[in-house]
Amino acid sequence: MNSSYWPINTAHQRPSLVTQLASVWHGILAHLNATNEPHVWPATDDSGATLWNAYDPLTQLTINHASDDELRVWLEELHYRN
Known part of the structure; x- marks a missing residue:
């Protein structure tokens, strides 16, 4: 799978194991879903930030x-790329 480059946001703490597992699970579900639309899901870091x-x-x-703003920019770039 290709991964886009995005600067690492060092202002946040590293996500917990539960958050990382949830992220992997949502990624698997996104791959299994037949739609061509981008899939977006929230995660929470150790401090409770979304x-x-x-x-x-x-x-x-x-x-x-990603932060709200980072996600918005990423989605806009996808729109103009396609």
Whole structure:
């Protein structure tokens, strides 16, 4: 699977194991879903802050543990790329 480059957000703590497993599970479900729309799901870091994950089945690009603004930019770039 291709991964998009995105700067690492060092302001947040590393996500917990539960959050990482949930992210992997959502990624698997996104791959199994037959739609061509990007899949977006929330994650929570150890401090309780909401981060976002997304997968685009057309380009097979992903973004993990992104802020609201980072996710918005990523989705806009996908729109103009396709």
